[in-house]
Amino acid sequence: MSTEIFNAIAPRYDKTNYILSFGMDMGWRRKLLHYLPSVENLHVLDLATGTGDVAIALARDHRVAKVVGVDLAEGMLKRGHEKVARASLLSKIKLSVADALALDFPDKVFDVVTVAFGLRNFSDLMKGLMESYRVIKPGGRLIVLEFSSPRMFPYKYIHGFYLNVLLPLIGMVLTGNRAAYQCLSSTARAFPSGDRFVRIIAQVGFQNVERHELAVGAATIYVGYKL
Ligand SMILES: C[S@@+](CC[C@H](N)C(=O)[O-])C[C@H]1O[C@@H](n2cnc3c(N)ncnc32)[C@H](O)[C@@H]1O
Numbered sequence: 001m002s003t004e005i006f007n008a009i010a011p012r013y014d015k016t017n018y019i020l021s022f023g024m025d026m027g028w029r030r031k032l033l034h035y036l037p038s039v040e041n042l043h044v045l046d047l048a049t050g051t052g053d054v055a056i057a058l059a060r061d062h063r064v065a066k067v068v069g070v071d072l073a074e075g076m077l078k079r080g081h082e083k084v085a086r087a088s089l090l091s092k093i094k095l096s097v098a099d100a101l102a103l104d105f106p107d108k109v110f111d112v113v114t115v116a117f118g119l120r121n122f123s124d125l126m127k128g129l130m131e132s133y134r135v136i137k138p139g140g141r142l143i144v145l146e147f148s149s150p151r152m153f154p155y156k157y158i159h160g161f162y163l164n165v166l167l168p169l170i171g172m173v174l175t176g177n178r179a180a181y182q183c184l185s186s187t188a189r190a191f192p193s194g195d196r197f198v199r200i201i202a203q204v205g206f207q208n209v210e211r212h213e214l215a216v217g218a219a220t221i222y223v224g225y226k227l
Helices: 003-020 025-035 053-059 074-086 125-135 155-175 178-190 195-204
Strands: 042-047 064-071 093-097 110-116 136-147 207-214 219-225
Touching (some): 003 025, 025 136, 025 207, 042 053, 053 064, 053 074, 053 110, 064 074, 110 125, 125 136, 136 195, 155 178, 195 207
Parallel strands (some): 064 093, 110 136
Antiparallel strands (some): 207 219
């Protein structure tokens, strides 16, 4: 999905997500915190931070000292900045416009890199993963939250109908932007989820890759370690 589309839907992005996920999206993002290391003073980079929900959840965790959130869409970041200010977290979170495929950070500076519902929008998935690997310290980790497809009957078919038919329709009604939600549906379908994605993360160099399914597999958290 292009930056223009994200800028266009930014004002209604949070509410639409909430409705489309039946209120589960925030809980899924908070689940990312379960996979943070159990040490203090963490420096975290949140890629494709959008309107900042993951950055805010991270900053509220006592283990996290600093969060940098980057995104290509200024409109999304503007909403994010307002939310960070409202949450009185400006001293802990820095949001900026940047391309996750060409990060302006030195090697090995972050303890953790997070990406929620962002990777499937990267124009080059491998490049994004390699950049993440580069900026993570040895001993650090990558935590990804992304849509996936339930494998079990009948969820597989209900999910297929929802993704192909209902989601573009509801998205259009809520935002007036049919293209955006048709695009969401097709990027979610095309994303190499499950074991395929585990193999891709491992190819980049991450070790001991874990996957944890949420909501019978409608979303998955992947964790990869840089040794
Ligand atoms: C579906 S939103 C997810 C936002 C947020 N992480 C969340 O949980 O709601 C995807 C975001 O990825 C961003 N994005 C896509 N490609 C990017 C890139 N190469 N670098 C940084 N951000 C990118 C888009 O601008 C958009 O804000």
